[in-house]
Amino acid sequence: MAIATLIAAGRLDERLIGEATERLPGASFAGWIDEGDAADLQFDGDPVTARRALAEMEGIDFAVHPHGREPVRLFVADMDSTIIGQECIDELADYAGFKDKVAGITERAMQGEIDFARALAERVALLEGLDQRVLGECLKARIRPNPGASTLVATLKSRGVLTMLVSGGFTDFVRPIATRLGFNRMGANVLAVEGGKLTGQTVGKVVDAAAKRELSEEILASRGLGPESLVAIGDGANDVPMIELAGLGVGYRPKPALARVADGLIRHHDLTALLWTQGIPRSQWKS
Secondary structure, eight states: OEEEEEEOTTTOOHHHHHHHHHHSTTOEEEEEEETTTEEEEEEOSOHHHHHHHHHTSTTOEEEEEBTBOOOOOEEEEEIIIIIBSSOHHHHHHHHHTOHHHHHHHHHHHHTTSSOHHHHHHHHHHTTTTOBTHHHHHHHHHHOOBOTTHHHHHHHHHHTTOEEEEEEEEEHHHHHHHHHHHTOSEEEEEEEEEETTEEEEEEESSOOOHHHHHHHHHHHHHHTTOOGGGEEEEEOSGGGHHHHHHSSEEEEESOOHHHHTTOSEEESSSOTTHHHHHTTOOGGGOOO
16 A cells, blocks of 8 residues: 655644545555654555645645655755755855846746756856855855754664765855765766856756756666665756656655655655655654
8 A cells, every 4th residue: 555644743633634534545544653743644546646635735744655665775865945945056146246137047947947957057157257265155154954954864874875965056065065964975066167266167067957867876776776765855847857766756845847746745844854754753863
């Protein structure tokens, strides 16, 4: 049978569980993960239909496991607006005085309205001439992990899970955040620099939606694992292929393009909610 995890911290009661049970064919209560916070239901029927039904409920987050809960061995996370609360290129552009123009391109790319590689090239070109030192200043002043990020990564690593942070942003931001939070691996774009100034170009292969999926596939293959062993989380259209690959793909405050394909949605809680989707009670979380 399939499993649906319901999350409503401090508010998950008989009424909410009853409503969810009525929405899912053949559903029954399977047990608490943390009483009053998160619980599992068992159900029959189409997982896609179940996801849509649960997404209509007010005030809950959820995950649908079509074949039961598979042990996670690889965790891959998008960075901007997922693991951190900002879009790094937008914040960087703010230093250059044209954040609104760059942010508009970013939003269109995350909504899936324009090709990511094209959007990246347009935005990076606007950064030409910016002093390289601004990258570190922006990181220190503006970039902050989202609540729950540290606990999420630490807990998964304590259980032997390999963790990777991927981004269509830049290594100057991604590497420090990955190190700070303890990710095992990272992947991002490299900004070209000459004479201490940004050239307005990137170096090497662009990390876009396809590359995020390819990086995940490469690690799975190198470890002899199937997609069912992958848990992935992201927020925008650039994360869709990675989310579709994963045994459990979760949208964090997702754009509509991602919400439509995700197995689970975190819209109301912090990133530790992903631990409940894995059946990990609060007493086993690490900091």
